[in-house]
Each structure stands twice: as C-alpha cells, then as structure tokens.
Amino acid sequence: MKQFIQIFLVTLLLALMTSGEATAQCKGFAKSLCKKELGAYLHDGNYHAAILVEGEEAELYKTFYSDMEYRVAICGADGLPPIEFTVYDATGKVLYSNKDKELSGIWDFKLEASQQLKLMVKVTTFGTRNELPVSGCVAIMFGFKTK
Numbered sequence: 001m002k003q004f005i006q007i008f009l010v011t012l013l014l015a016l017m018t019s020g021e022a023t024a025q026c027k028g029f030a031k032s033l034c035k036k037e038l039g040a041y042l043h044d045g046n047y048h049a050a051i052l053v054e055g056e057e058a059e060l061y062k063t064f065y066s067d068m069e070y071r072v073a074i075c076g077a078d079g080l081p082p083i084e085f086t087v088y089d090a091t092g093k094v095l096y097s098n099k100d101k102e103l104s105g106i107w108d109f110k111l112e113a114s115q116q117l118k119l120m121v122k123v124t125t126f127g128t129r130n131e132l133p134v135s136g137c138v139a140i141m142f143g144f145k146t147k
Contacts, residue, residue, distance in 0.1 A: 003019035030139035041143025054133035077136030
C-alpha cells in the first residue's frame with residue numbers, strides 16, 4: 001500500500017510539472033508569435049494563452065474604455081484548426097463574430113462607452129472522428145492606440 005501511495009504521488013507530481021511547462025511554453029508562443037499580430041497597436045502587457053483541444057471553448061472577460069482604439073488578435077499554434085471568436089457585451093448582444101469574416105484572427109474597434117466585454121474563443125474541428133483530437137496553444141492579445 002505504501003508503494004502504491006509513493007507511485008501515485010510521483011505520478012501526480014510529474015503531471016503537475018508537465019502542465020506548468022506546457023503553460024509556460026504557451027505563454028512563450030504568445031510572446032514570440034502572436035504579439036506581432038498587434039501591428040502598430042501597443043500591447044497591454046498581458047499574455048492570455050491556454051492549451052485548448054479541438055472543439056474546446058474558452059472565455060475571457062476584459063474591460064475596454066471609451067474613445068480608445070483597440071485591436072484583439074487571436075492566434076493558434078500550427079496544426080490547430082481555425083479559431084472562432086465572438087465578442088459579447090454585458091447584455092449578451094454579439095458585437096463581433098469572425099464567422100462572417102472568414103475566421104479572421106484580428107478585430108479593430110472603438111467603443112462609445114466604457115464596458116466589460118466577454119470574448120469566447122473556440123477551436124473548430126477538422127471533422128475527422130477516427131483520429132484523436134489535436135490540441136495546441138491559443139493566445140488572445142490586446143492592443144490599443146494612444147491619442
């Protein structure tokens with residue numbers, strides 16, 4: 001029984017170390033590859049990145065201020081299917097969806113009033129059921145322009 005507990009603890013420790021390493025690599029992906037998608041926009045200093053599996057969704061809430069120009073850039077690691085993203089206001093109204101924009105990873109916008117928005121990202125699927133779903137890093141980057 002004691003040996004079982006030791007094996008369990010070692011396995012758990014290895015699993016925790018591996019997930020932390022994957023998260024660090026994902027943030028590195030955001031810094032090195034996705035940040036340049038902001039172009040002339042100044043990066044807000046935050047790196048929002050996570051490992052997602054094909055078909056999986058994630059959401060993020062962010063406050064944006066009035067009369068500022070913003071860019072949202074979404075990118076996924078090579079080998080992932082395209083990334084869908086939708087932006088909602090506090091009432092649930094869709095402000096933007098890239099489904100109508102050929103799954104573009106960039107949205108530039110300016111709000112008339114400061115508000116918190118919800119961003120939903122979803123890794124689409126390749127549609128093959130006989131294979132294991134792929135996974136990879138998905139990053140959401142925010143930039144702004146100063147007046």
